[in-house]
Amino acid sequence: xxxRPDIAVVGAGPAGMxxxxxxxxxxxxxxxxxxxxxxxxxxxxxxxxxxxxxxxxLGADYAAGRGLSRAFRDSGAEYLPGATVWQVSPDRxxxxxxxxxxxxxxxxxxxxxxxxxxxxxxxxxxxxxxxxTAGAAQIALKASGLAAADAVFAGTGxxxxxxxxQYLKAGVPVRAVLETTPWSAYLGALPRLPGALLRAGxxxxxxxxxxxxxxxxxxxIRGVSGLAVAGDGRAERVAYTHGGHRxxxxxxxxxxxxxxxxxxxxxxxxxxxxDWDPAQACWRVAxxxxxxxxxxxxxxxxxxxxxxxxxxxxxxxxxAALGALCTIGRIDAAVRNNRGAPIQHALAWELRPRPFLDxxxxxxxxxxxxxxxxxxxxxxxxxTAGEVRATAALGCLGPNQLKSFCRAGMGPCQGRLCALTVxxxxxxxxxxxxxxxGDFRRRPPVKPLRLAELAALEPxxxxxxxxxx
Ligand SMILES: Cc1cc2nc3c(=O)[nH]c(=O)nc-3n(C[C@H](O)[C@H](O)[C@H](O)COP(=O)(O)OP(=O)(O)OC[C@H]3O[C@@H](n4cnc5c(N)ncnc54)[C@H](O)[C@@H]3O)c2cc1C
Numbered sequence: 001x002x003x004r005p006d007i008a009v010v011g012a013g014p015a016g017m018x019x020x021x022x023x024x025x026x027x028x029x030x031x032x033x034x035x036x037x038x039x040x041x042x043x044x045x046x047x048x049x050x051x052x053x054x055x056x057x058l059g060a061d062y063a064a065g066r067g068l069s070r071a072f073r074d075s076g077a078e079y080l081p082g083a084t085v086w087q088v089s090p091d092r093x094x095x096x097x098x099x100x101x102x103x104x105x106x107x108x109x110x111x112x113x114x115x116x117x118x119x120x121x122x123x124x125x126x127x128x129x130x131x132x133t134a135g136a137a138q139i140a141l142k143a144s145g146l147a148a149a150d151a152v153f154a155g156t157g158x159x160x161x162x163x164x165x166q167y168l169k170a171g172v173p174v175r176a177v178l179e180t181t182p183w184s185a186y187l188g189a190l191p192r193l194p195g196a197l198l199r200a201g202x203x204x205x206x207x208x209x210x211x212x213x214x215x216x217x218x219x220x221i222r223g224v225s226g227l228a229v230a231g232d233g234r235a236e237r238v239a240y241t242h243g244g245h246r247x248x249x250x251x252x253x254x255x256x257x258x259x260x261x262x263x264x265x266x267x268x269x270x271x272x273x274x275d276w277d278p279a280q281a282c283w284r285v286a287x288x289x290x291x292x293x294x295x296x297x298x299x300x301x302x303x304x305x306x307x308x309x310x311x312x313x314x315x316x317x318x319x320a321a322l323g324a325l326c327t328i329g330r331i332d333a334a335v336r337n338n339r340g341a342p343i344q345h346a347l348a349w350e351l352r353p354r355p356f357l358d359x360x361x362x363x364x365x366x367x368x369x370x371x372x373x374x375x376x377x378x379x380x381x382x383x384t385a386g387e388v389r390a391t392a393a394l395g396c397l398g399p400n401q402l403k404s405f406c407r408a409g410m411g412p413c414q415g416r417l418c419a420l421t422v423x424x425x426x427x428x429x430x431x432x433x434x435x436x437x438g439d440f441r442r443r444p445p446v447k448p449l450r451l452a453e454l455a456a457l458e459p460x461x462x463x464x465x466x467x468x469x
Contacts, residue, residue, distance in 0.1 A: 005031040005078070007324050008094045008107035010085045010266065013041015014310045015302025016113035017068050018317030019324075020077035023111075026325050030075075031105065033083035033096050035447075039069050041115055042135070042303075043310045045142045052145030057169045059162075061310065062142075068314065087444035088112065088270050092297045095444065102453035109297045109324035112267055113317060116260035116303035119282070119363065120421050121155060122370045122377055122385070124228040126256065130235030134257035138163045147172040151253035152238050154178040154227055157361045160257045161209035168216045176249055177213060178240055179222040180258065182364040189360035196356035203353065225366065229254050258363040262304050265416055268442040270295055276435035279358045280307060281368060282420055283439055289344060290323025290336070291316060299324050308351050315347040369424045377425065378418040380411020385425060392429035399423060399440045412448055415440040 007023045009016045012034035023030045040047040044065030055063040072079070080098055087095030087104075094105045118133045125131060134153055140146040141163075152175050153164050160177070167174055196203060213220055226241035229251075239248045261282035264274055272293035273286040284306055291299040301320035302313035319340055326336040370377070373386025383406050391405040399415075399422050402408050408422055409415035415422070419440050427434045 004106060005029045006108045006328050006330070007031075007111060007321070008033065008092070008105065008109075009077075009111045009113060010034075010088065010094070011041065011113035011115055011302070011304070012036070012039040012072070012079065012081075013113060013115050013302060013313060014043065014065070014068060015115070015304070015313035015317035015320070016041070016111070017072040018314040019111045019113060019301055019321040020079075020317075021068075021071050021075045022318045022321035023325060024075040024077040026321075026330055028325060028328070028330055030077040031107070032072075032077050032079045033085050033094070034079075034081055035084040037081050039072055039079065039081070040065055041313075044069060045139065051143060053141050053166070053170055057166055058142065059166065059169075065310075084447050084449075085266065086447045086449045088266055088298070089444075090271050090295050090298070095449075097449060097453055100450070100453065102449065102457050104457065107297075108328040109299060111291070111299040111301055111317070111320045111324055112270075112304060113300075113302045113313075113320070114263050114266055114304040115313075116307055117263045117416060118257060119259050119261045119368075120377075120417050121256040121258050121363075121367065122375050122421050123256070123367070124370075124372055124375055125230050125235065127376050127379055128229055128231055128235045129233070130231070130252050131229050131254045131256065134160055134163045134255040135260070137253075137255045138166065141166060141170065145170075148253040149173050150175045150251070151255050152176050152178060152249055152251040153255045153257070154180065154224070154238065154240075155257040155367075156181040156363055157257060157259040158206050158209075158357065159260065161206060161213065163255075163257070164218070165209040165212050168213065168218070174213075174216075174218045175251055177218060177220045178224040178227065178238070178249075179220060180224050180227065180364060180367055181222065181361060182225075183223055185360050185362060185364075188362075189356050192356040192359050196353035199349075199353045225364065227256070227367070258367055259361055260303065260307055261420065262307060263416065264304070264439075265414060265442050265446045267293065267298075267300055267304070268439065269444050269446050270298055272298060272300070274439065276433070277306075279355070279362070281362060281424070281434075282307075283423075288323075289319065290326070290340070291320030292323050292327070297324075297327055308347075308354060312347060312350045315343050315350060318343050319347070365424075369421065369428055377421050378408040378411065378415075380413055380417070381407040381409075383408040383418075385421075388422060388425045389429050392426055396426070398426065398438045400438070402426070403440070409440045414442055414446060 006028040267285040
């Protein structure tokens, strides 16, 4: 492992790979860290090692990642798979563990391209064995060709339909799709339709998935609310309200999904400014047009900065590379602006359908903030919505104080899974907007790190080079 790169990139998804290619092409020494065994990120997971679920199952959008991963491999960027980044300091020191050995590497600039997470879906029974996210089901399919027959898929968002379509193409029967998109969302999205129609191909692709699912004879039940999974020690049935009546379907596997949100743990722990995004109901790191955060030399790109999909992530990665190259003095602002202009144009075009999609697939408030007090919110510490509400009634001011009262957000995931629910629950309970309630404070290590690795850090493992802004 070489220390003191010009640019360190966290994440080898579309954003990280594209950033690395662009920065390396400009002659910068680039190091890319990703905890996965191969490049690709979420969409192109296992792109170099196709499993039993090949391109025919995963589709053309998946196969398109092969060109980017080849360009990445050929770029000359130094790539470290299996490398978990547990810290990035405001002065650009990257703490990373590879093969059980921790190192701290100082970079001239850092591009955080850590991607998105699936939004929590806190419903009764979501912690039962047999219930997992649809994205997790897709990971099993992409990485190992594993799939569960006769699962019920429930929730909202384009990814839900894509994954059901992939399941069907893999020949795996699906029992039903329970769509939780509220009817009001269709009306709310309507005024934004004209902008999205400029990219009609994208919309047709989504409609194509829905048609294929219906053609396969899978019941698609729209306007579902009140989802709840029940069973004796594991999922056995899923209940829901539709047309004013309660219904139930037997299911051993229930795959839930209501969109993806930026994973902000790393950018939060660096101390970058974050804002509440009311359209996507999530936190996002504040950046300029080049992905620069308000911390000098720290950039953010891809879905980790703003959820826009794989192509937007690729373009965002290229822009962040130009921003970082300019910051470390490899190119001047005129070159950056010149090279960046067509990329910014392409990004704006790519994002045209977003306002429509964000409005249509913004999950219902009742699916983001559980009505029932006994629903588990923080899975690590098993804290319920009722405990959070009771703590708010005692006068708790925000998520960080909540930790001392009931330990919500103090488990190994550091609030990755519960932070949004906690913020919105406290906002509801205290009558304040989410940005006034705030978020959990995240601190390094943002990923579990063995004490032995930390203790074994030697002074020369920490490279104090002073390259950078
Ligand atoms: C579960 C899931 C499945 C998805 N599937 C699809 C799909 O099939 N099709 C689609 O169009 N979109 C999919 N998406 C949306 C997807 O986020 C984008 O399309 C695209 O992958 C975003 O690219 P990215 O480079 O920003 O992030 P990602 O592709 O998510 O890449 C981020 C990379 O950063 C790495 N990383 C994160 N934190 C660290 C750390 N601390 N240390 C080391 N490495 C780290 C991760 O291992 C990952 O490889 C999915 C999203 C999720 C959450």
